[in-house]
Amino acid sequence: MMYTKTLQLAQHIQEYLLDLESNTNHILQFNSEMDVTGLLKTMDVKIEDYTEKFFERLVCYIKNVIGVLSVKVFVFINLRSYLTDNQMEELIQEITYQEVHALFIENQERTCLKGGIHYIIDKDGCEIY
Template sequence: MKLVSSDFSFQLELEESKVNLLIIENPIIFSKIILELLKQSEGNEGRFVLSQEGKVLKIEDNIFCIINPLELDFNQKNIITKLYSRLKEEIINTELLLENNSIYADIFQYIQKVIDTISYPLTYKADMEPNALFKLLNVKFEEVQESLVERIIDYIKIMQQILGKKIVVLVNIKAYLSINELEQLYREAAYQKLNLIILESHLSSSLNNEVRYIIDKDLCEIY
């Protein structure tokens, strides 16, 4: 895959074995690029184009951004909606369907018994979607106490496996993680077949598998 912008000359070649490190020393351009990628990852129009073998891909289907790794939301609405859809498919397409129907029959029978104890006319919905049960029981991802790099790894796994995202943009992540932790993150991303784009506001030491691009304060592009 390839990510380009009509505002710049650089082309980010997205390969699983490489990490694209984009260093933007001009604060205005740094903010502009982050906002542009964030906006497009949420489905809005923008100047970045993602393609694969000449075919343009939807950025919102493939890219997600981590702006602040300290505030990762494992249970945001779009994740939970997709999770419930996946769980529902498992029920419908496996032997769980018979058990599911039996449980619902018991629930409706119990509700009818409760209703019969009251002399008022009552009604209820006589069918139940699995999603209603998931919501009732507040099914969600458990957020365990982990190191920051472990939380980031768990989060990107969820984004890939539940939402199908293939590319993660991390902003100033080197301010949060040690070199060993970065190497751990890079290894896990490669294992999960995820593409990493690292946006940094200043030059720092590069790791072995990073491909570095620089936009300096005078907007000169250095590769």
């Protein structure tokens, strides 16, 4: 249903641009393929967030980004500074359930959580397993 509406929207935008061109002294160049992501950014579209808790907002964000943008990899920096070990394990389970991948980069050594693989890279770039 939304695919058809997206095609109709693209057609209306093209008609608008052609009308704009005919009503000015300018020849316009535009891409006939509409970038829906760019349109959503232009309109500053956001999903309303009803929850106050950081962990719940994060999980909701991940689900929405996967659903809307088909993202397959997430990179988090120092996330364990903000979440408990239980929340991290829940997050790893959710990411696994959603069939995406995540890279958690931390600035300090922490215990490896269930479902994770632990690598330590020292200041010389050497990997310690």
